[in-house]
Amino acid sequence: MIFERSTAEVLTRLDELRKADSPTEGGHLLSYVYDPGIAELHEVAAEAARKAQPLNGLDPTTFPSVAALERDLVAMARDVLAAGVPDVVGSVTSGGTESCILAVKSARDTWRASTGSEARPTLVIGSTAHAAFIKAAHYLDLRLRVLPVDPDTCRLRAEDVAAALDETVALVVASTPSYPHGALDPIAEIAEVCAARGVAVHVDGCIGAWVLPWWPGAEDRPAWDLRVPGVASVSVDLHKYGYAPKGVSVLLYRDRDRHRRQWFATSAWPGYAVVNPTILGSRTVMPIAAGWAVSQTLGRAGFAELTGQIARAAEQVHKAIDGIEGLRVVGDPIGPLLAVAADPDVAAERSVDPHRWADAAKDLGWTLQPQPGRTQSDGTLLPRTTHLTLTPVTERVSVELCDALAEAADSVRGVPGAQAPADVVAAAGQIRPEDLTSDNCAAVLALVGLEPGGGLDGPLAEVLALIEALPEPVAERLLIEFLARFMA
Ligand SMILES: *Cc1c(COP(=O)(O)O)cnc(C)c1O
Numbered sequence: 001m002i003f004e005r006s007t008a009e010v011l012t013r014l015d016e017l018r019k020a021d022s023p024t025e026g027g028h029l030l031s032y033v034y035d036p037g038i039a040e041l042h043e044v045a046a047e048a049a050r051k052a053q054p055l056n057g058l059d060p061t062t063f064p065s066v067a068a069l070e071r072d073l074v075a076m077a078r079d080v081l082a083a084g085v086p087d088v089v090g091s092v093t094s095g096g097t098e099s100c101i102l103a104v105k106s107a108r109d110t111w112r113a114s115t116g117s118e119a120r121p122t123l124v125i126g127s128t129a130h131a132a133f134i135k136a137a138h139y140l141d142l143r144l145r146v147l148p149v150d151p152d153t154c155r156l157r158a159e160d161v162a163a164a165l166d167e168t169v170a171l172v173v174a175s176t177p178s179y180p181h182g183a184l185d186p187i188a189e190i191a192e193v194c195a196a197r198g199v200a201v202h203v204d205g206c207i208g209a210w211v212l213p214w215w216p217g218a219e220d221r222p223a224w225d226l227r228v229p230g231v232a233s234v235s236v237d238l239h240k241y242g243y244a245p246k247g248v249s250v251l252l253y254r255d256r257d258r259h260r261r262q263w264f265a266t267s268a269w270p271g272y273a274v275v276n277p278t279i280l281g282s283r284t285v286m287p288i289a290a291g292w293a294v295s296q297t298l299g300r301a302g303f304a305e306l307t308g309q310i311a312r313a314a315e316q317v318h319k320a321i322d323g324i325e326g327l328r329v330v331g332d333p334i335g336p337l338l339a340v341a342a343d344p345d346v347a348a349e350r351s352v353d354p355h356r357w358a359d360a361a362k363d364l365g366w367t368l369q370p371q372p373g374r375t376q377s378d379g380t381l382l383p384r385t386t387h388l389t390l391t392p393v394t395e396r397v398s399v400e401l402c403d404a405l406a407e408a409a410d411s412v413r414g415v416p417g418a419q420a421p422a423d424v425v426a427a428a429g430q431i432r433p434e435d436l437t438s439d440n441c442a443a444v445l446a447l448v449g450l451e452p453g454g455g456l457d458g459p460l461a462e463v464l465a466l467i468e469a470l471p472e473p474v475a476e477r478l479l480i481e482f483l484a485r486f487m488a
Pocket of ligand 1: 095096097098100130132175177178179204205206207208237
């Protein structure tokens with residue numbers, strides 16, 4: 001066999017490309033990655049993925065190990081999230097987005113089966129629900145009803161949910177916690193009002209359901225999982241706090257028939273019988289095997305111990321931010337996520353814009369995640385924030401991190417937040433959504449210094465200000481244009 005390049009050369013090239021990436025270990029990147037900080041876990045995950053590398057999850061009858069791995073993962077999730085509930089079933093999916101989309105698909109088809117209607121049902125979510133549900137409504141063609149959350153607590157209100165219920169509603173989504181602010185929606189209350197109308201509730205535990213069961217005080221908080229009557233399904237991502245590599249999530253259902261409506265089967269073609277529990281056909285088993293290996297290694301006690309580390313880090317970071325003049329933690333987050341906003345009770349010259357703060361922290365070597373401000377449908381404002389996802393390794397670096405957060409705030413205190421340039425907003429606003437093209441979007445991006453094909457090396461505050469200021473369809477199309485040109 002004549003190779004064009006040696007395998008060593010190819011892998012060296014990959015190492016070089018990887019040097020441009022944010023560090024995935026060590027706790028300096030406070031989103032996207034979930035580092036348990038334990039070398040053996042990285043190794044067992046890598047080794048398990050390697051053993052599963054040649055498999056195709058498309059057909060578990062040909063590769064029964066795939067069924068066995070998935071059965072174990074579903075059983076573990078059932079044990080943690082549905083204690084004592086009979087007949088809970090579920091599937092392993094490729095990630096949170098797929099779990100959310102499938103929960104919506106089964107709800108849509110359950111609604112259609114029970115009403116006998118082919119109409120578009122409604123998906124009810126709070127404004128802080130994960131964007132995966134907006135995507136689900138888009139892909140599956142449901143009407144989307146977005147309810148405002150309480151602007152102080154950022155929690156969805158059960159009475160608002162009750163008022164939104166009518167015969168078109170196929171599913172209500174609530175989060176434990178929500179990604180943007182780490183707020184726990186009142187699941188039991190929401191499930192109660194929904195059950196009274198016969199409407200199913202999906203609990204999005206994608207990020208929280210694998211820490212909250214072990215978070216300090218869990219016994220004293222109301223149940224939020226499948227033990228709550230009225231909760232029809234729960235999602236949990238093992239590629240977050242299950243410490244698996246990306247590509248594995250679990251979706252549980254109380255009801256077997258609802259679960260089956262997530263599936264797709266067809267015998268209406270001349271090829272092999274197609275029976276797919278999830279969206280993909282051929283699918284990797286690598287992250288499933290890795291997530292299985294990590295969870296078998298850790299067990300409940302291991303997850304509990306890692307959660308304890310995160311909780312201690314969260315307490316320290318929360319306290320540190322409370323001590324920074326000009327900033328405040330939004331709401332009363334319980335769990336590993338924090339959102340930080342400007343303190344409205346502080347005079348402008350002592351205030352800290354959260355996006356300037358994130359840019360300043362980045363200069364100090366810490367990557368936080370800026371989130372745009374948004375006006376909700378009831379006119380209340382969810383202010384611009386900066387998000388932090390805390391992980392077990394955060395505890396080891398928490399002193400350094402807290403110092404950097406304070407230093408970053410000191411360096412931008414009194415600096416006004418970014419505003420989108422009026423000429424750019426005017427130029428972008430003149431383009432009708434139906435006239436947005438790749439070329440005129442690239443021209444708008446260039447006006448704000450985002451050269452076609454360039455990266456995002458500079459401060460993000462200006463970019464976020466633009467997203468906040470532009471009409472949604474324009475902002476969305478610009479985001480697509482930016483990333484499409486960056487990637488290709
Ligand atoms: C991460 C997340 C999702 C989507 O998950 P992906 O794995 O990124 O597709 C959904 N809901 C919540 C609350 C999340 O944090």
